[in-house]
Amino acid sequence: MSAFPILSRFQQDAHIKTVEIEPGQTMDEVAAACAFHSIGLHVADKPGRTLRVRPTTEDDSAPPWPRDLTVEKAGIRFYDCIDIYFEEPQ
Amino acid sequence: MLERSEWYDIARDTNWTPSYVSQEALFPPEMGDPYGIPTEEWETFDEPYKVSYREYVNIQREKDSAAYSVKAALARSKFHDEADEGWACVLKLHYGAVALTEYQACQFQARMSRFGPSPAMRNMSVYGMLDELRHTQLQLFFPHELVHRDRQYDWAHEAQHSKNWAVLGGRHAMDDIMMTRDAITSSVMVSFAFETALTNLQMIGLSTDAANLGDHTFANLITSIQSDEARHAQLGTPTIEIMIRNGRKKEAQQAMDIALWRVWRLFSITVGIPMDYYIPLEQRHMSFKEFMHEWVINQWERQVQDLGLERPWYWDIFLLDIDNHHHCQQGGIWSWRPTVWWNPPGAVGPKEREWLEEKYPGWNESYGSYWDVITNNLLQGHEEKTHPQCIPIICNMCQIPISHRPGPEWGARAYQREYGERRYNFCTEVCRWIFDTDPERYKDHETIVDRMYSGEIDPPTLENVLKYMGIGVISEGGRDGHDYGWVEGFRAQAAE
Ligand SMILES: [Fe+2]
Ligand SMILES: [Fe+2]
Ligand SMILES: [Zn+2]
Numbered sequence: 001m002s003a004f005p006i007l008s009r010f011q012q013d014a015h016i017k018t019v020e021i022e023p024g025q026t027m028d029e030v031a032a033a034c035a036f037h038s039i040g041l042h043v044a045d046k047p048g049r050t051l052r053v054r055p056t057t058e059d060d061s062a063p064p065w066p067r068d069l070t071v072e073k074a075g076i077r078f079y080d081c082i083d084i085y086f087e088e089p090q
Numbered sequence: 091m092l093e094r095s096e097w098y099d100i101a102r103d104t105n106w107t108p109s110y111v112s113q114e115a116l117f118p119p120e121m122g123d124p125y126g127i128p129t130e131e132w133e134t135f136d137e138p139y140k141v142s143y144r145e146y147v148n149i150q151r152e153k154d155s156a157a158y159s160v161k162a163a164l165a166r167s168k169f170h171d172e173a174d175e176g177w178a179c180v181l182k183l184h185y186g187a188v189a190l191t192e193y194q195a196c197q198f199q200a201r202m203s204r205f206g207p208s209p210a211m212r213n214m215s216v217y218g219m220l221d222e223l224r225h226t227q228l229q230l231f232f233p234h235e236l237v238h239r240d241r242q243y244d245w246a247h248e249a250q251h252s253k254n255w256a257v258l259g260g261r262h263a264m265d266d267i268m269m270t271r272d273a274i275t276s277s278v279m280v281s282f283a284f285e286t287a288l289t290n291l292q293m294i295g296l297s298t299d300a301a302n303l304g305d306h307t308f309a310n311l312i313t314s315i316q317s318d319e320a321r322h323a324q325l326g327t328p329t330i331e332i333m334i335r336n337g338r339k340k341e342a343q344q345a346m347d348i349a350l351w352r353v354w355r356l357f358s359i360t361v362g363i364p365m366d367y368y369i370p371l372e373q374r375h376m377s378f379k380e381f382m383h384e385w386v387i388n389q390w391e392r393q394v395q396d397l398g399l400e401r402p403w404y405w406d407i408f409l410l411d412i413d414n415h416h417h418c419q420q421g422g423i424w425s426w427r428p429t430v431w432w433n434p435p436g437a438v439g440p441k442e443r444e445w446l447e448e449k450y451p452g453w454n455e456s457y458g459s460y461w462d463v464i465t466n467n468l469l470q471g472h473e474e475k476t477h478p479q480c481i482p483i484i485c486n487m488c489q490i491p492i493s494h495r496p497g498p499e500w501g502a503r504a505y506q507r508e509y510g511e512r513r514y515n516f517c518t519e520v521c522r523w524i525f526d527t528d529p530e531r532y533k534d535h536e537t538i539v540d541r542m543y544s545g546e547i548d549p550p551t552l553e554n555v556l557k558y559m560g561i562g563v564i565s566e567g568g569r570d571g572h573d574y575g576w577v578e579g580f581r582a583q584a585a586e
Binding site: 018081 | 459476494495496498503504506539
């Protein structure tokens with residue numbers, strides 16, 4: 001299977017954006033793909049902070065997926081909505 | 091000659107009992123009344139605005155000659171040579187969105203005049219049908235004068251024949267409420283929810299600003315149209331009264347709730363963005379929010395309750411949308427400006443932002459954070475960074491990019507539904523609820539984004555998508571209407 005669109009709900013952005021990702025990509029790569037369409041365009045960067053990815057839920061409480069987990073292993077499908085957000089500094 | 095009052099009611103209410111065909115064949119329920127309300131009940135239909143055909147023709151003839159004489163003056167006037175591009179946007183957006191929608195309204199009125207179960211309704215909607223035809227003609231003829239100056243005005247005629255994303259939104263809603271419902275349901279939806287709540291307010295809001303700007307042609311045109319709307323919008327009230335009396339309150343309520351939301355989502359773009367962004371600051375007479383609260387929240391809501399209906403279940407979501415929807419779409423339309431047929435100015439310089447913060451407390455923290463990034467890109471000479479290389483996901487009901495308040499509150503959320511083989515995305519609970527009222531009705535439609543992945547736009551390259559939407563075909567797409575002049579205030583501030 002090749003690239004397919006997911007819905008990128010990027011932290012603080014006004015729009016939910018369609019971003020194409022691939023089954024073999026890691027969560028860090030997914031975060032970077034989504035960041036490309038939000039940071040420096042509609043959302044300010046937060047240098048030094050790590051981007052994490054989690055499934056979108058009603059109360060924004062889902063834990064993030066491991067950073068090296070692949071799209072395929074995470075079970076992300078066509079038009080799934082995911083949150084991309086800056087991890088709070090430890 | 092008899093006075094009108096001596097013959098009007100009896101002439102208007104004359105009905106007949108068919109003998110060659112059945113009542114059902116003459117008035118199929120799916121075209122007229124699907125609720126089975128008895129004919130005697132429909133014969134009580136009464137609207138306050140009584141007019142005879144002779145009077146109607148005389149009045150309309152006068153209105154038309156007044157409107158067209160202003161049009162003749164327009165041909166000689168220099169107004170459009172000097173007008174702000176922000177105002178030109180209002181006109182291009184208005185004509186593209188409205189001109190042929192009036193023609194759809196004409197067909198909706200025609201359906202009532204043929205299939206309406208009440209003779210009084212059929213009588214009244216004949217005038218409504220002629221009104222809407224007049225509105226179509228006027229709003230095609232006026233922009234035609236401007237096409238030789240600027241090809242984007244051609245969308246007045248072309249928009250409805252195109253597959254531009256902004257047009258799909260209007261068409262989906264109007265097909266739903268005007269074109270594909272029976273006479274009774276669409277009378278609740280269009281005459282009451284659309285025309286009573288929103289259209290005639292649109293006319294009032296825009297005509298004041300037009301007059302302030304000195305565009306008396308447009309002010310006159312829409313005032314003339316509004317005088318017709320005020321009359322034929324009254325078709326909805328007696329329809330609802332009869333439905334409630336005959337145990338159909340639930341159906342009337344649902345029809346009103348669906349239509350108000352559908353039209354609201356469009357209306358806040360065609361009126362909200364102009365009032366709060368496109369019209370130059372000095373000429374704004376009130377904010378869109380003030381206008382909505384005065385005319386819709388206070389006045390229309392009272393009408394709803396007087397009629398015996400409830401305010402829509404989503405009232406709180408609606409109030410929140412008044413604070414957010416058009417601000418989001420101003421950002422979205424500006425960011426994806428090459429996809430539209432007008433030149434939206436960003437119009438968020440220091441003074442404009444001060445005004446927005448005053449009218450919408452919290453604007454700076456939320457919408458300001460979005461425009462800060464854009465402003466910085468422009469100040470640093472990175473215009474290319476103001477053009478997204480992706481597309482926003484689009485709502486499967488309103489066909490508008492799924493967006494909400496940016497910044498710390500981060501309100502954007504996709505409301506999804508699985509149905510059959512497909513997954514649908516909605517902007518709000520309300521759009522999803524409308525889908526749920528009748529999924530079979532809505533399930534086959536594809537948004538512009540769906541079409542990029544279903545093979546309808548193949549291959550979905552930027553160039554192909556724009557062409558599919560009529561950009562570069564009907565006219566060039568949009569650019570910033572003020573050539574980014576609005577960022578200069580920040581440069582001056584920084585220099586101080
Ligand atoms: Fe009209
Ligand atoms: Fe109308
Ligand atoms: Zn929607």
